[in-house]
Amino acid sequence: MKMNDLHLKPEGKAMQAAATPVAIIGAGDIFPAYVAGLAQFGNLRLVGMADARPEAAAAQSQALGVPAFSVDELLAGEAQIVINLTPPQAHRAVGEAVLKAGKHLYTEKPLAGSFADGAALMELAAAQGLRIGCAPDTFLGGAGQLARTLVDGGQLGRIVAGQATMMERGPDDWHPNPAFFYRPGAGPLMDMGVYYLTQLVQLLGPITRVNGMAHTSWPIRQIPRGPRQGESIQVETPTHLVAGLEFEQGAFITLSTSFDVWKHKSSHIELYGERGSLVLPDPNQFGGALESCEADGDWLSQTPQVFTGRHRGLGVADMAEALRSGRQHRANGEMALHVLEAMDAVLRAAEKKAPVSLRTRCARPDPVNPGFAESLHFQAKPAVQEQSA
Numbered sequence: 001m002k003m004n005d006l007h008l009k010p011e012g013k014a015m016q017a018a019a020t021p022v023a024i025i026g027a028g029d030i031f032p033a034y035v036a037g038l039a040q041f042g043n044l045r046l047v048g049m050a051d052a053r054p055e056a057a058a059a060q061s062q063a064l065g066v067p068a069f070s071v072d073e074l075l076a077g078e079a080q081i082v083i084n085l086t087p088p089q090a091h092r093a094v095g096e097a098v099l100k101a102g103k104h105l106y107t108e109k110p111l112a113g114s115f116a117d118g119a120a121l122m123e124l125a126a127a128q129g130l131r132i133g134c135a136p137d138t139f140l141g142g143a144g145q146l147a148r149t150l151v152d153g154g155q156l157g158r159i160v161a162g163q164a165t166m167m168e169r170g171p172d173d174w175h176p177n178p179a180f181f182y183r184p185g186a187g188p189l190m191d192m193g194v195y196y197l198t199q200l201v202q203l204l205g206p207i208t209r210v211n212g213m214a215h216t217s218w219p220i221r222q223i224p225r226g227p228r229q230g231e232s233i234q235v236e237t238p239t240h241l242v243a244g245l246e247f248e249q250g251a252f253i254t255l256s257t258s259f260d261v262w263k264h265k266s267s268h269i270e271l272y273g274e275r276g277s278l279v280l281p282d283p284n285q286f287g288g289a290l291e292s293c294e295a296d297g298d299w300l301s302q303t304p305q306v307f308t309g310r311h312r313g314l315g316v317a318d319m320a321e322a323l324r325s326g327r328q329h330r331a332n333g334e335m336a337l338h339v340l341e342a343m344d345a346v347l348r349a350a351e352k353k354a355p356v357s358l359r360t361r362c363a364r365p366d367p368v369n370p371g372f373a374e375s376l377h378f379q380a381k382p383a384v385q386e387q388s389a
Helices: 010-018 031-038 054-064 071-075 088-100 115-128 142-153 178-182 187-204 314-325 333-352
Strands: 020-025 044-050 081-084 104-107 132-134 159-167 207-215 220-222 232-234 240-247 252-258 269-273 276-280 290-294 300-302
Touching: 020 031, 020 071, 020 314, 031 044, 031 054, 031 314, 044 054, 044 071, 044 314, 071 088, 081 088, 081 314, 088 104, 088 115, 104 314, 115 132, 115 333, 132 314, 132 333, 142 187, 142 276, 142 290, 159 187, 178 187, 178 232, 187 240, 187 252, 187 269, 187 333, 207 333, 240 333
Parallel strands: 020 044, 020 081, 081 104, 104 132, 159 252
Antiparallel strands: 159 269, 207 240, 220 232, 240 252, 269 276, 276 290, 290 300
């Protein structure tokens, strides 16, 4: 899909001119999905992109029609929000450059490669009077918001327990550059568990204490297929982790994340309340069916009707609207830092074989209101195939 296919019609040019200008740093595999996602929101205007690798920026620019600049040129340009799509190990350095340039920062997950780096970014943003937004924003989709309605509505009673499972064989056989998934700051917890933790925090509130066990099944992995078939990957972070999460509101949730499992039959997220249970779909997606029951009654299925497709950039659009209105944006840095600390604490708890208490807290983001899509001038566009950042 070409960038020209995403432009507004002539009668929409006035709205486009009033839209918030945004830019992207990072021309990796998830870049096309963001370009397509951002184009769905009339309150955003993508004005350019950059990458530390000029050849990568040139290739994506030619493929999608997004103007390419050097990083310095982009940071000196008109963008009010800069989206960071670089690997986690670069999030602090790139984020600091964005903030020092006077731009608001929206970054791919996780907020940074470590809790210390994430805290440093938040401190710098506060000192600069700027905002940080952070993926995942999938909790803003129809499934996450329907779950929020059910939890807040009280039909299930107080949530007392639950379990969450993200287990797969890893990205070795489909991602063109899988090595970074096995470095510190990535792995199944930081790369994929972040979706589950963010969904849980928006539903239940902050986490107070964690415990953890971690294991590396293979210190060296071989890429099984594709252009890099047969190459070896040095594994530098645990690939199978089990965490116990204690929430401030009283729930205890077990989270399992793994890159070592071929197949399983566990649900993505299950919540158990005093008066019923709730099963959620994949939190890495915006939509999907939910199942709920009251006491020992029958399971009832519900499917959301809005924000159920591929909407990467929804959190950016909400951030732009929040900047205009003065409210807090939902996929915000405070929640991202809390989730990052929880993941960092699970790794530390596994290493020291003892529970770790969390220092940060965050407010649950506001639920999505009925006029949310209209406030973002949302119009669904054809989806493109996306890959993990």
